[in-house]
Amino acid sequence: MIRVLVADDEDLVRVALASLLGLEIDLEVVALAADGESALAAAVALRPDVAVVDAVMPGLDGFAVAAELTRVLPGCAVVVLTGQGRPPHPQRALAGGAKGLVPKGAPAGALADVIRKVHGGGRYVDPAIAAHALLPPRCPLTPQELEVLRQAEYDTPVTEVARRMRLSVGTVRNYLSAAVGKLDATGRRDAFATAHDNGWL
Template identity: 45%
Template sequence: MTIKVMLADDQALVRGALAALLELENDLTVVSEVGDGSQVVDAAREAEPDVVLMDVEMPGMDGITATAELRKAVPSARVLIVTTFGRPGYLRRGLQAGAAGFVVKDTPARELADAVRRVHQGLRVVDPALATDSLVTGESPLTARETDVLRAARRGGTVADVAKELFLSEGTVRNHLSAVIGKTGARTRAEAAQIAESNGWL
């Protein structure tokens, strides 16, 4: 039986390389490719893939959000997140969104093909080093609202800009930023954003 695979990655070169590697396997065929997270659900509805290889950082919609949307819209499609960024928070959030597996892009081709097969069989595949890091790091200490505020602040706006974007008072934004700085052990909001991003909490 041939396993139908869809690729979602914003880098055309990476998509091309993945497609070429997977097509070398007798039981795998690439049926669709997209470069924008917001295209994932429509493409999957049309191509009906068995497994979707999903990047995390894409324009339109990030891969973790796209995974959650895909699992609701096309529950038969299983998701294997394949990312350059092996961040523990990404792993936890990806699995919570419904991904069946999580590997990094430097995984050898044979192992990647095997991961696709195992995910298709209903098994869970997780990069072992990343799984260990995730256990050590733990869950994000930030609340959903603190995460929203930090994401908005990361784009470089003032407290007033963030308040306007999120429909909050400036005092509330300051309180959230203060809490974020405290929880991450940072000295500034820029450093807090950097720490949160490196852990995959944003």
């Protein structure tokens, strides 16, 4: 019998998942939790074989729970349920300790199969989530911000960029500042590297 913990901050989802998984003859739901901290406490106390956790919960999210359980209870495999339209980056999730990534809309039978797979030592990433990860991230910069960043590269003086693009120095500075902010970069060099690495330049 595979002992399962289910954690989700939505009561209806949590109870429905537990009920559906309980119908499987080889699965036993041994604990329910409404947030990440409760999930960790229940897992440490009850030592389930598999924890099924929502990616987005109050306090610790599903990936933080996966990372912590990997550290304190390595025998417990973690399956993270992801919301629709916002799949996480699979490499980051799996590197953090999650063994499975399943969308919330997946059939209960499919989730049960994933639980069995990760309990047996395997890993599973939903094909749609994996396909999304292969696509380049959407560029948050406007065409003008991208072009200024391209012209500026790492160390090209702002005055030279302004001359090349026939813009005022102030306008070039504004575009560069916007690009750095949107990319959460530490400066122009970092912004250029981020844009380049993501294939936007």
